[in-house]
Amino acid sequence: MSEKPDQYFFNFSFFKIDPKWRWMADLAKAESAKEVENVIKNSGIMFRSYSNLGLRDDADFLFWFVAQTVEEIQRVIEKLYQTVFGKYIVPSRTYLSCTRPSIYVDAGKPHGFVTRTEPKKHVIVYPFTKTREWYLLPKEKRQEIMDEHIEVSKKYPQVILNTTYSFGIHDEDFMLAFEVDNIRDFQDLIMDLRETQVSTYVKNDIPMIVCVKKDIIPLITSLG
Secondary structure (H helix, E strand, O other): OOOOOOOOEEEEEEEEEOHHHHHOOHHHHHHHHHHHHHHHHOOOOEEEEEEOOOOOOOOOEEEEEEEOOHHHHHHHHHHHHOOOHHHHEEEEEEEEEEOOOOOOOOOOOOOOOOOOOOOOOEEEEEEEEEOHHHHHOOHHHHHHHHHHHHHHHOOOOOOEEEEEEOOOOOOOOEEEEEEEOOHHHHHHHHHHHOOOHHHHHEEEOOOOEEEEEOOHHHHHHHOO
């Protein structure tokens, strides 16, 4: 069965750079950066690139891929590894999820990434899992709790939320990606959400990974 046009797989691929990369000649690194940009841009799938440099000890950068099949994602990562730069990177975190209509909000709302909304300065990648008790609640009670959650979120229109689902295809229940220009706005949102009922039913919501938007060539250049 083919995928519906409005359904996508999301892949958050975080990488560490091998310190040996920094010893390469600058010209060779510049040429490799162009090679990577060419490979990814010609892959035919949607993507964004972000830096974690100095913000995490387990990741230096993120490639965020969106495609209609997991095979398309595999192909672009395969080609990435075949580049010169690809010989000097190691995956540190990988998350897989997909878009689905929500039973709690308007299913017709367009997805921020897929509609190619202009990226904001930062994205915070936020995997989380709810407790078993959440799914045992009556649907009406879950809707009531989510309505409260949604009302709080509406106070922060400057924060764009990308919600995707990992049930059965990865270790988490959900993958959230919050796009924001001012990180403090996201922090304020999370502090408010902590006071809602839904937070009672969150089993695990770490890590929260702050990423800074960078195009591919400046990103690779920044790695030393």
